[in-house]
Amino acid sequence: MQHPVPLDQRKQQILKAVVADYTRTGVPVGSASLAVHLATWSSATIRNELATLSEVGYLIQPHTSAGRVPSDLGYRYYVDFLMDEEDVPQAVRRQVDPFFAMLPTGVEDILEIAATALAQAADAVSLVTAPRALGVRVKHLDLVKLNDVQALLVLVLEGNLVRQQALRLTSPTDQSVLSGIAAGLNAVVVGLNAAGMSRLPESIGDHAALERDLLTQIIAFMTVCDAQQDTLILHDGVRNLLHQPEFGDVELLQQVIEVVEEERMLAALISAADLDHGIQIMIGRESGMAGLSRCSLVLTTYRAGAERRGTIGVLGSTRMAYAQVGPRVRYVAQRVGRAVGRALS
Amino acid sequence: MQHPVPLDQRKQQILKAVVADYTRTGVPVGSASLAVHLATWSSATIRNELATLSEVGYLIQPHTSAGRVPSDLGYRYYVDFLMDEEDVPQAVRRQVDPFFAMLPTGVEDILEIAATALAQAADAVSLVTAPRALGVRVKHLDLVKLNDVQALLVLVLEGNLVRQQALRLTSPTDQSVLSGIAAGLNAVVVGLNAAGMSRLPESIGDHAALERDLLTQIIAFMTVCDAQQDTLILHDGVRNLLHQPEFGDVELLQQVIEVVEEERMLAALISAADLDHGIQIMIGRESGMAGLSRCSLVLTTYRAGAERRGTIGVLGSTRMAYAQVGPRVRYVAQRVGRAVGRALS
DNA sequence: CCTTAGCACTCAACCCTGACGAGTGCTAAA
DNA sequence: TTTAGCACTCGTCAGGGTTGAGTGCTAAGG
Numbered sequence: 001m002q003h004p005v006p007l008d009q010r011k012q013q014i015l016k017a018v019v020a021d022y023t024r025t026g027v028p029v030g031s032a033s034l035a036v037h038l039a040t041w042s043s044a045t046i047r048n049e050l051a052t053l054s055e056v057g058y059l060i061q062p063h064t065s066a067g068r069v070p071s072d073l074g075y076r077y078y079v080d081f082l083m084d085e086e087d088v089p090q091a092v093r094r095q096v097d098p099f100f101a102m103l104p105t106g107v108e109d110i111l112e113i114a115a116t117a118l119a120q121a122a123d124a125v126s127l128v129t130a131p132r133a134l135g136v137r138v139k140h141l142d143l144v145k146l147n148d149v150q151a152l153l154v155l156v157l158e159g160n161l162v163r164q165q166a167l168r169l170t171s172p173t174d175q176s177v178l179s180g181i182a183a184g185l186n187a188v189v190v191g192l193n194a195a196g197m198s199r200l201p202e203s204i205g206d207h208a209a210l211e212r213d214l215l216t217q218i219i220a221f222m223t224v225c226d227a228q229q230d231t232l233i234l235h236d237g238v239r240n241l242l243h244q245p246e247f248g249d250v251e252l253l254q255q256v257i258e259v260v261e262e263e264r265m266l267a268a269l270i271s272a273a274d275l276d277h278g279i280q281i282m283i284g285r286e287s288g289m290a291g292l293s294r295c296s297l298v299l300t301t302y303r304a305g306a307e308r309r310g311t312i313g314v315l316g317s318t319r320m321a322y323a324q325v326g327p328r329v330r331y332v333a334q335r336v337g338r339a340v341g342r343a344l345s
Numbered sequence: 346m347q348h349p350v351p352l353d354q355r356k357q358q359i360l361k362a363v364v365a366d367y368t369r370t371g372v373p374v375g376s377a378s379l380a381v382h383l384a385t386w387s388s389a390t391i392r393n394e395l396a397t398l399s400e401v402g403y404l405i406q407p408h409t410s411a412g413r414v415p416s417d418l419g420y421r422y423y424v425d426f427l428m429d430e431e432d433v434p435q436a437v438r439r440q441v442d443p444f445f446a447m448l449p450t451g452v453e454d455i456l457e458i459a460a461t462a463l464a465q466a467a468d469a470v471s472l473v474t475a476p477r478a479l480g481v482r483v484k485h486l487d488l489v490k491l492n493d494v495q496a497l498l499v500l501v502l503e504g505n506l507v508r509q510q511a512l513r514l515t516s517p518t519d520q521s522v523l524s525g526i527a528a529g530l531n532a533v534v535v536g537l538n539a540a541g542m543s544r545l546p547e548s549i550g551d552h553a554a555l556e557r558d559l560l561t562q563i564i565a566f567m568t569v570c571d572a573q574q575d576t577l578i579l580h581d582g583v584r585n586l587l588h589q590p591e592f593g594d595v596e597l598l599q600q601v602i603e604v605v606e607e608e609r610m611l612a613a614l615i616s617a618a619d620l621d622h623g624i625q626i627m628i629g630r631e632s633g634m635a636g637l638s639r640c641s642l643v644l645t646t647y648r649a650g651a652e653r654r655g656t657i658g659v660l661g662s663t664r665m666a667y668a669q670v671g672p673r674v675r676y677v678a679q680r681v682g683r684a685v686g687r688a689l690s
Numbered sequence: 691c692c693t694t695a696g697c698a699c700t701c702a703a704c705c706c707t708g709a710c711g712a713g714t715g716c717t718a719a720a
Numbered sequence: 721t722t723t724a725g726c727a728c729t730c731g732t733c734a735g736g737g738t739t740g741a742g743t744g745c746t747a748a749g750g
Contacts, residue, residue, distance in 0.1 A: 030713050044723050047714070065713050065730045106509060144485040144501050152505055156489050160497055162509045164451060183524070238583070239606050242599040250595065254587040261584050375742050389694050392743070410701045410742050 004077055005056045013038060014049050015058055016082045019070050023321050026245045028067030072284035072318070075296070079281050079322055086323050088121075088331045096121050100335045107131065107159050107343055111234050114312065114336045119237025121328045122298075124316030125260060128234045129270060131159065131302070131310035131340055135193030135226065141185060141218070143167075143178040151178055153218060159308065160343055163225055167217045170210060181211050185218075194222040233263045233270070237314075246294060246317050255291035260315065265289060270311050275301045279326055284318045294318055298325050302333040304340035312336060349422055350401045358383060359394050360403055361427045364415050368666050371590045373412030417629035417663070420641070424626050424667055431668050433466075433676045441466050445680045452476065452504050452688055456579050459657065459681045464582025466673045467643075469661030470605060473579045474615060476504065476647070476655035476685055480538030480571065486531060486563070488512075488523040496523055498563060504653065505688055508570055512562045515555060526556050530563075539567040578608045578615070582659075591639060591662050600636035605660065610634060615656050620646045624671055629663045639663055643670050647678040649685035657681060 007015065017037050021029040031050060035043040050068050053059045058074035061067075070078065099117040100110075111128045118126035140156040146166060151173070155163045189197055197219050204212040238260060247253045259265050269287055273280045282297040292315070299313030312333050314325060352360065362382050366374040376395060380388040395413055398404045403419035406412075415423065444462040445455075456473045463471035485501040491511060496518070500508045534542055542564050549557040583605060592598045604610050614632060618625045627642040637660070644658030657678045659670060 028713090032713075042723050043713095044725090045721090048722090051715075061714090063730065064715095065711090065728090067713065140487070140489040140499075142485070142487045142499065146505070152501065154485075154487065154499055154501060154507060156497060156499060156509075160491070160509065160511075162499060162507055164501075164505065164507045166505075179528070236606065239599065239603050242595060242602060248595055250587060250593055250598075253595075253598075254584065257587060258584050261581065373742090377742075387694050388742095389696090390692085393693090396744075406743090408701065409744095410699085410740090412742065 004073075004080070005058075007053075007058075007077070010041070011049055011053060012082055014046060015053060015070070015074060015078060018050075018053075018059065018068055019075065019078045019082075022069055023319055026319060028062055028069050030067035033067075072286060075283045075318060075322070076286075079283065083323050083326075085327050088327050092121050092328060093331070096332060096335065100339050107161055107340055110336065110339045110343060111310075112236075114332060114339075115234045115236040117335075118312065118314060118329065118332045119240060121332060122314045122316065122320075122325050123237075123240050124314040124320060124325070125235055125237045125241060126314050127266060127270070127297075127299075127312070128336075129267075129311040130161075130232045131304055131308040135195050136161070136222075137191055137193045138189050138197075138222070140190065141182060143182040143214070145173070145175045145178055148172040151214075153214075153221065155218075155222070157225075159304070159340065163221075165221045167214055167221075170213055173210065181214060184211065185215060189215075189218075194219055194226055197222070233266050235260055235266075241316070244317050244319075246319060252294060256295060256315075259289060259291045269297070270299065270313075273297075273299050273311070275299060275311065279330065281322065281326070296320060296322075298322070298329050300329050300333050302337035302340070304337050308340070310336075310340075349418075349425070350403075352398075352403075352422070355386070356394055356398060357427055359391060360398060360415070360419060360423060363395075363398075363404065363413055364420065364423045364427075367414055368664055371664060373407055373414050375412035378412075417631060420628045420663060420667070421631070424628065428668050428671075430672050433672050437466050437673060438676070441677060441680065445684050452506055452685055455681065455684045455688060456655075459677060459684075460579045460581040462680075463657065463659060463674065463677045464585060466677060467659045467661065467665075467670050468582075468585050469659040469665060469670070470580055470582045470586060471659050472611060472615070472642075472644075472657070473681075474612075474656040475506075475577045476649055476653040480540050481506070481567075482536055482538045483534050483542075483567070485535065486527060488527045488559070490518070490520045490523055493517040496559075498559075498566065500563075500567070502570075504649070504685065508566075510566045512559055512566075515558055518555065526559060529556065530560060534560075534563075539564055539571055542567070578611050580605055580611075580660075586661070589662050589664075591664065597639060601640060601660075604634060604636045614642070615644065615658075618642075618644050618656070620644060620656065624675065626667065626671070641665060641667075643667070643674050645674050645678050647682035647685070649682050653685070655681075655685075 014034065017034050018029050021033065021037070031043040031047040034046050035041065038046065050059060054061060054068065057071055058077055059068040060071045062069060096117045099113045107130065111130060115126045115128045118128070137158045138155060139158055142154045144152040144154065146152050149169050150166045151169055153165045153167050157163065188200060197215070201212045201215050204215070238257060241247050241253065241256065247256070269289060273282070279298065279300045284296060285293050287297060294317065295315055296318045297313060297315050299311055301309045302312050303309045313329055316325070359379065362379050363374050366378065366382070376388040376392040379391050380386065383391065395404060399406060399413065402416055403422055404413040405416045407414060441462045444458045452475065456475060460471045460473045463473070482503045483500060484503055487499045489497040489499065491497050494514050495511045496514055498510045498512050502508065533545060542560070546557045546561050549560070583602060586592050586598065586601065592601070614634060618627070624643065624645045629641060630638050632642060639662065640660055641663045642658060642660050644656055646654045647657050648654050658674055661670070
């Protein structure tokens, strides 16, 4: 991001008022309507200021005789320097909290609930990724015979994530033998992650070739799991976009829905986000995604325990109420973190 | 459905031509354009026939000087008596088949792939429910200690469906004890469904109260699973609606998306469908769902093995090409059935 | 009796026009 | 430096005329 043009006190106040007005009404805002809010100056003075704000690129005029609309850059300035975040109102808290009052065991269930809750709380499309823990650890494993050449691996990971995968068997093997191997492996691998397990196969002698082969396959599968973890993206609330005037244009809507349904694009976007600083707001073209030129993303992480973290956030119109959305995303993130942490036991 | 008004040969031919034209163009079709297709009669003759077809309710005139559009009833007559189903073109087969070339283990993965494939093949919103088998049988179970008051039940069901659920422990129990109980239960319950298991707890004496308690909870959970099975509905392809002219109206789009995102409504609809006769087509208001008055559903079952069946189908505009969509839904259903059956081993 | 050419009629869609008004930029005075 | 005043721009909206697709009816012809 390039250095923002500095603004004096009055210009800041006016820019802030433009953003507030436009967010509320969705209509380009003119000097007259600003003059009633900012009674200190006349409409003519404000007009002059608006002209310079347009010159430096913070405001845009849709056409000559229209009011001003904040540009992406204008929103950026607003978000970085002017915005006063609002508390999450009681009404919203009371809407969100019940979702987390039920206590499902599976992390996936919690995430699905979180997506619904956030979509409702922020009146936008919600996005949630599964909690990523680099090198998630094994809590328990089991092997179930499928047929002569395949066995099903059932892995219980930290956070009660359950993963299954078919493993190939080099020779027909009874369920009782598989159970024995599973018990043996459990004694060794519990509490280890993929990296921690990588040396284990070497220590198994030739007398247990099958066991070693299975362990190798298990490690490979866990490595894949690690890599895949944040390609899973849940979303909800596309309907919330539809009652916004800017999406009355079906063209625009189409582009946005295409991006949302094509999870890969979102995954790329989310993994590109820099979430070390609490919350990341991507405004309009900042996302670099053509279809989202009129949309903004507000993303944050949720933490469950010290290590596990996932991403949660919303996708909405550039015109969204940033001062409200940010706190609400954080609020839900905190609830999700707590719920996932609880599920982790 | 009430008795349809019978039509003579010529009226049938004209109705069929109206449906074909309107499906292709999306514009109300007039007597002149029909006269070039049906060169046997003049536009005036056709006009007379159109008038009577309107009278009996098979056609609708948007306004006095517009052409005719098929009514729900008109489509119903077309679908029941006039439609010649088209073969699934090679191009579409080549588009669908690769999806099923990959072989994921989990049934859920297959369903997700199927949703994507069908949405593409039918150019509409696809809907897929999990395969329902009344009284699904247990293949394997395992118990993992979570903490002093909870244990995680991992159930592997027929078809390699894995389900997990936290169970309450009446007293602190070691993992080794839980593993012993799991082994004991496995010897008894494998191959049984919820109903088959219902008598078992009585036969366990007081010396194994914990085991009996856990078994009771497992049975309860399986019963819930049975009931929930077809509330899981995957969908894909909302974007396909957007390039259709009839959904240029955002109002309409909003209603449809609301129904699709609110899975409960779809679940009600699908479970109300009568799928014993191969394929069910619900046209417009026939679905009884207000938001879907301009949409049609084409649903069928897929079978994996003798007992398991799920529902798969599409939701699209009433104006969809029924002659193409039906066969394509069946084609994908057949592929899904085969894939799920294979995953079932 | 059925078919069809001809014709008057209807009505949405389109384009043009002028009035309106919201909003601007500029200028000159306070 | 601020602000009142004013000319100007331009999108929006309503009215009105034209166009053209499509109809229903009628009367003539097979």
